[in-house]
Amino acid sequence: MAHYRSQGSIPPKRHTQHRDESGNLYYEELMGEEGFTSDSSLLYHRGIPSAISDARVWELGDSLATTPNHPLMPRHLKLHDLFSADDTGVDAVTGRRLVLGNGDVRISYVVADTVSPWYRNGIGDECVYVERGNARVETVFGTFDLRQGDYLVIPRATTHRWLPVVAGDESFVEPLRAYCIEANSHIAPPKRYLSRYGQLLEHAPYCERDLRGPDGPLLAEGIGAERDEPTEVYIKHRGSGPQSSGGIVGTVYTYPYHPLDVVGWDGCLYPYAFNIEDYMPITGKVHQPPPVHQVFEGYNFVICNFVPRKVDYHELSIPVPYYHSNVDSDEIMFYVDGDYEARKGSGIGKGSISVHPGGHAHGPQPGATEKSIGVHYFDELAVMVDTFRPLELGEAGRTVDDGKYAWSWVGGRTDPPESAPGSTEVFSTS
Numbered sequence: 001m002a003h004y005r006s007q008g009s010i011p012p013k014r015h016t017q018h019r020d021e022s023g024n025l026y027y028e029e030l031m032g033e034e035g036f037t038s039d040s041s042l043l044y045h046r047g048i049p050s051a052i053s054d055a056r057v058w059e060l061g062d063s064l065a066t067t068p069n070h071p072l073m074p075r076h077l078k079l080h081d082l083f084s085a086d087d088t089g090v091d092a093v094t095g096r097r098l099v100l101g102n103g104d105v106r107i108s109y110v111v112a113d114t115v116s117p118w119y120r121n122g123i124g125d126e127c128v129y130v131e132r133g134n135a136r137v138e139t140v141f142g143t144f145d146l147r148q149g150d151y152l153v154i155p156r157a158t159t160h161r162w163l164p165v166v167a168g169d170e171s172f173v174e175p176l177r178a179y180c181i182e183a184n185s186h187i188a189p190p191k192r193y194l195s196r197y198g199q200l201l202e203h204a205p206y207c208e209r210d211l212r213g214p215d216g217p218l219l220a221e222g223i224g225a226e227r228d229e230p231t232e233v234y235i236k237h238r239g240s241g242p243q244s245s246g247g248i249v250g251t252v253y254t255y256p257y258h259p260l261d262v263v264g265w266d267g268c269l270y271p272y273a274f275n276i277e278d279y280m281p282i283t284g285k286v287h288q289p290p291p292v293h294q295v296f297e298g299y300n301f302v303i304c305n306f307v308p309r310k311v312d313y314h315e316l317s318i319p320v321p322y323y324h325s326n327v328d329s330d331e332i333m334f335y336v337d338g339d340y341e342a343r344k345g346s347g348i349g350k351g352s353i354s355v356h357p358g359g360h361a362h363g364p365q366p367g368a369t370e371k372s373i374g375v376h377y378f379d380e381l382a383v384m385v386d387t388f389r390p391l392e393l394g395e396a397g398r399t400v401d402d403g404k405y406a407w408s409w410v411g412g413r414t415d416p417p418e419s420a421p422g423s424t425e426v427f428s429t430s
Contacts, residue, residue, distance in 0.1 A: 003198070003208060007142060008217045008264025010044060018044055020263075031157065031269060033186060041267025043140065046227070047257040058234055058250025065246060066101050066392035074360055076405030077397050079179075079334075080351035083111035091116035092128075092135070092162035092178050093234060098394030099353065100332060101246065104300040105387060107332065108180040109396060116162040118259055122237035123248065124183035126154045127296060127303060129276075129383055131336055131351075133176035134165040140262050141270045142216020148173075149276040153187055153296070155269055159233055159259045179334055181385060185299030198268075206295070210278040214271060220258035231258050276381070281309040286317050290331075290384065304384040308338065311378050320372040323363030329386040331356040337381035342368050346408040354405070355397075357390065365408060 011018040018026045029049045032040030043049075069075070082097055083090065093116040096108035112135075130150045137144045137152060139160035146152060154160060164176035181187075193204035200207045220227050232252050239249030274295075282292040293304040311319040320342040333354045340348065342364040348354055356362040364372075393401070407413045 003211075004266070004268055005213050005270060006264075006266035007214075008044075008262070010042070010264040010266050014042055020046070026263060031155075031267075033156075033269065039267070039269040041141075041265050041269040043262050043265040046261040046263060047255075051256055052253045053230065053256045054254035056252050058236075058252045060236075060248065060250045063395065064098055064101065064106065064248050066098070066394055067398060068392050069355070069357055069390065072357055072359055073406045074357065074362055075355040075393075075397075076346065076348055076402045076408075077353040077355065078351065078400045078402060079109045079353060079396075081400045082109055082396050087111065089114050092164065092176065092180075093117060093119045096180055097396035097399075099397040100355070100391040101394055102387060102389045102391050103247075104184050104389055105298060105385065106182045106246075106394070107385060107391075108182065108394070110176075110178050110180065112162065112164045112176045112178065113166050114164070118159055118161045118231060118233040120157050120159045120233060120235055121154070121182060122157050122235050124185050125156050125187040125298070126152075126183070127181040127187050128152045128154070129179040129181070129334075131177040131179055132174050134171055134173065135176050135178075136163040136165075137161070137271075138163065138218055138260065139214055139271055140217070140259060141265060142214025143218055144212070144214055144271070144273050146273060147275070151274045151276065151295070152271060153274070154271045156186065158271055160271070179383060181303065183298040183301070187296050187298045187303075190294050190297050190302070205280045205282055205292075206274065206278055210274055212273040217262045217265060218260045219263070220260045227258060227261070228256070229258050231255050233259060276305055276307060276383075279305045279307050281305075281307050283310055284312065285314045286312050287319065287321060290386065293384070300388040302386050304386070306333075306340075306378075306380055306382040306384065308377070308379050308381065310376060313376070318369055318373060319375050319378065320364045320368050323361055325359075325361040326356075326386070327358055328388055329358050330389075330391045331362070332385045332387070332391065334383045334385075335380075336383060338379040340380045340382060341372050341375065341378060344368055344371075346405060347402060348405075353397075355391070366411070 026044040027048050029043045090112050091114045092110050092112040095112055096110045098108050100107045130146050130148055132148055135146045137160055139158055165172050193200055195201055232254050235251045290304055293306055294302050295305050296303040335352045345365045
C-alpha cells in the first residue's frame, strides 16, 4: 500500500530519540518489504520487539497437506457443508480448513465463534474475505470493525487477532464466515491500476477513498489487558522435515508483555480493508474477460470480484461467458450471493466453489447461453482466484467435493468412474 499514513505518537525525524513522559526511550521497529527496497512503516514500541521468553512448536499436523487434481476434473466444492451448528469453539486462525493450495497460495474457509489467538503469518500476506457476519480485528497498527463483504489485506508478519461478534451481542447477525487467501508473496492492487508513484488511476474500479486503514493504535490497557502480561503469538512460517506440512511449520512465541504496545507508527505498509460494495464494475458492449473484474494480485495469482452489474448492450450480445480454455490458469470461483446465470442447473449455489482447472475447457451449463440473450442485468456476487500453477485439493476440498459436477455438461451420469475425485495419495506441496 503506497499511501502514507501516520497515527499515534511519533518523533519529528525517523531514527531519532522518542521518549515517554518519564524519559524512557520507545523502541523503534522498521517493518519493511523486499530487503529495505519497498514499502515500509516505522512502529514505536514500549517494549523490545525482539524479546521472547519462550518458544514451542505449533503442531499443524497434516492440515496443509494436499492431493493432486488427478484425474484432471472440474469440481464443485460445497463450503457450507464444512461446519455445522454444533461446531463451536472455532476461531478464525486455528480453525481454518484448507480447501485448495499450491506453492503460491492457499485458500481456506472457517466459520468462527471464538476469539482467535494472537497470530502472524511469516510466509506472506493474507487477504480475508468476510462472507457473512461481523468481527473486530485487533492489530499492532490498530483495529478494524469488519462486516459482510469486507476484504482485509494483512501484510506479512503483522501480529493480530480475530474477535467474531457472537450470539448475544447487540450487533450479532450471523456467525463469522471467512474465506481466507494466504499468499507466499505480497498482495497489492494490480499494477495497471497504479501510477508510477502508486496512486490508483482513473480507470481503476476503486480508489483510495474506498480503502479503510486501522483505527488506533491500540494499547494493551485499552483492551483490558495488563501492560506486562505474558502473551502467546502463533506464527506460521517456512520449514521442512517431519513436522512440515507443505513446507510450512508453526511456532508459538511467548512474549513477556502484551503485543499491543505500539504508541505510534507511520509509513506506507499497514493492513487495510475494502468492501466489495465499493467496487465499480467495468462493463462493455459485449462480454468482457475476467481481468476487468480484478481487485488484487499476488505472485502467480489474481483475485477478482464479480458484482451485480449491467451487462452487454450490443444488440446481438450473449451476456454469459463464452466457452474458454484458460490454458495458463486454474479458475476458482466462490459463489457468495445472487444467481449466477452461467452455472444454473449445475447444483452450484451460495457457498459453492467451482474448480475449473487449466487444461479443461469450461463455460456455461447447457441452455444457459440461449437463456441469457436479452438479459441486461446480472444479480451475482462472487470472488474468484485465478492461479498460474495448478491447485491441489486440501482436506476440506476433498471432504465437500460433490463428485458429480464434472458430468453436469452432459446431464449427469449414473456410472461414475472407479477413480473417484480425491482418491489419489495425499502428499504435501513444497
